[in-house]
Amino acid sequence: MDHEIPLPSPKEMSRHLEAKPSWIQHAIWWHIYPLGFLGAPSRQESKEIHHRLPHLIEWFDYAVELGVSGLLLGPIFSASTHGYDTVDYFQIDPRLGDFDDFTAVIQAAHARGLRVLLDGVFNHVGSDFPKFQTALSSGTDSPESAWFRSKRSDQGSTADATYETFEGHENLIALNHESLEVTAFVQEVMLHWLNAGIDGWRLDAAYAVPPSFWSNVLPEVRNHYPGAYFFGEVIHGDYADAVNRGSLDSVTQYELWKALWSSINDHNWFELAWALNRHNEYLDTFVPVTFVGNHDVTRIASQIEDVRHLEHAIVILFTVGGTPCIYYGDEQAFRGIKEHRAGGDDVIRPQFPEQGPAGLAPFGWETYRLHQQLTGLRRRNPWLHSAKTTSVQLSNTQFVYRTEGEDRRVIVALNLDDGPMAFSDPGVTKVLLGDASMEPGGHFAIPPHRWAIFE
Numbered sequence: 001m002d003h004e005i006p007l008p009s010p011k012e013m014s015r016h017l018e019a020k021p022s023w024i025q026h027a028i029w030w031h032i033y034p035l036g037f038l039g040a041p042s043r044q045e046s047k048e049i050h051h052r053l054p055h056l057i058e059w060f061d062y063a064v065e066l067g068v069s070g071l072l073l074g075p076i077f078s079a080s081t082h083g084y085d086t087v088d089y090f091q092i093d094p095r096l097g098d099f100d101d102f103t104a105v106i107q108a109a110h111a112r113g114l115r116v117l118l119d120g121v122f123n124h125v126g127s128d129f130p131k132f133q134t135a136l137s138s139g140t141d142s143p144e145s146a147w148f149r150s151k152r153s154d155q156g157s158t159a160d161a162t163y164e165t166f167e168g169h170e171n172l173i174a175l176n177h178e179s180l181e182v183t184a185f186v187q188e189v190m191l192h193w194l195n196a197g198i199d200g201w202r203l204d205a206a207y208a209v210p211p212s213f214w215s216n217v218l219p220e221v222r223n224h225y226p227g228a229y230f231f232g233e234v235i236h237g238d239y240a241d242a243v244n245r246g247s248l249d250s251v252t253q254y255e256l257w258k259a260l261w262s263s264i265n266d267h268n269w270f271e272l273a274w275a276l277n278r279h280n281e282y283l284d285t286f287v288p289v290t291f292v293g294n295h296d297v298t299r300i301a302s303q304i305e306d307v308r309h310l311e312h313a314i315v316i317l318f319t320v321g322g323t324p325c326i327y328y329g330d331e332q333a334f335r336g337i338k339e340h341r342a343g344g345d346d347v348i349r350p351q352f353p354e355q356g357p358a359g360l361a362p363f364g365w366e367t368y369r370l371h372q373q374l375t376g377l378r379r380r381n382p383w384l385h386s387a388k389t390t391s392v393q394l395s396n397t398q399f400v401y402r403t404e405g406e407d408r409r410v411i412v413a414l415n416l417d418d419g420p421m422a423f424s425d426p427g428v429t430k431v432l433l434g435d436a437s438m439e440p441g442g443h444f445a446i447p448p449h450r451w452a453i454f455e
Helices: 010-016 020-024 053-066 099-111 130-138 143-147 180-195 211-224 239-246 254-265 269-283 307-319 362-380 382-386
Strands: 029-032 070-073 077-079 086-092 115-120 124-126 150-152 161-163 169-174 200-203 229-232 289-291 323-327 388-394 398-405 408-415 421-424 431-434 437-439 443-446 451-454
Touching: 029 053, 053 099, 053 362, 086 099, 086 180, 099 115, 115 180, 124 130, 130 143, 143 180, 180 211, 211 229, 211 239, 229 239, 239 269, 254 269, 254 289, 254 307, 269 388, 269 398, 307 362, 307 408, 307 451, 362 382, 362 431, 382 398, 408 421, 408 443, 443 451
Parallel strands: 029 070, 029 323, 070 115, 086 124, 115 200, 200 229, 289 323
Antiparallel strands: 077 086, 124 169, 150 161, 388 398, 398 408, 408 451, 421 443, 431 451, 437 443
């Protein structure tokens, strides 16, 4: 091992001994891609340190006012380009700063009550990763080559060795997850940064990693930090099985993300209702990480074809069970379309203004204020974290659902139609948010293309 595994101090152990439900139930994440957010160059050309990372602190009050309780930071370790091609897991990328800068960020976040997750890229490494370079120069019989999944050609008798890559990206080299050394290395990395003050990990490309790898890695890490949180990026497949076999706390809810925007665009609330039934089943096993945008997908403000219905997507995120995650800029209605080409992610990973919130465009603040209202609703009603939904009234363009948990409920009415939407429930006592006219006997009307939340 290249680094001694640090053990937590009594103070750190005390902080992490908190039972997970006591804090994750209240968690709302602000997801930042630091290399883009801080305007770092797209490639690491030198080891010169640029102290960009502390500029994140200038946005922490903005995050607190937004209503989030934690920061999900994209890659910050030394990498060659976009951060998902890690070169050194123990060094902050010099385009962002150094360990002292990182410590300042952690301290400032915790001082404001913000927890911090880091992005752990443990499915693959960058082609400049030192052990991979040694494996290339020393051959397949070297100890280093066992760190990577090898692939042999069957052309002739030479059986030239190559290495597996992640989804065909030649600079992303797949780790060998059957290697005990790789298991120990990932444990070492996780413990190092947990000891440095983080609260958990996002596990990148967890869908490409055998679940048995996570179940081998995480028990030792949790032994030192039982209150840490671990969720995996899982795009497709059996989410509950990935959680159970991988001993994860959660995974990303891509099914709900897709149904959310496509049901709005297609004027087909039946798709969302079906996805919410699936979501209820997942809630029997775990609480998914929910989102309407992230660093890999088209911005929700661009994905929703009718701008009048952007608010509907945001309302859904905050009124169904899950751990909500806001991708930076979505709270300001940033636009951007992901393109499947080199550099095609740049537009969805932009720099935030160097002068702080004052540099944001005026048009985005209405969406920011909507997020504030909804995070406020969420934080006043933490039972929503694991709540389940039931369809009350459903058509292609009009949808009413009830979200219930711990003997509490809210009712959400979503109208995509050109005409008003009628809704009746004598048990409703008031309109919490949105637009609705109220008549005697629990009769309500929601205007065209609007929404309302009732109690």
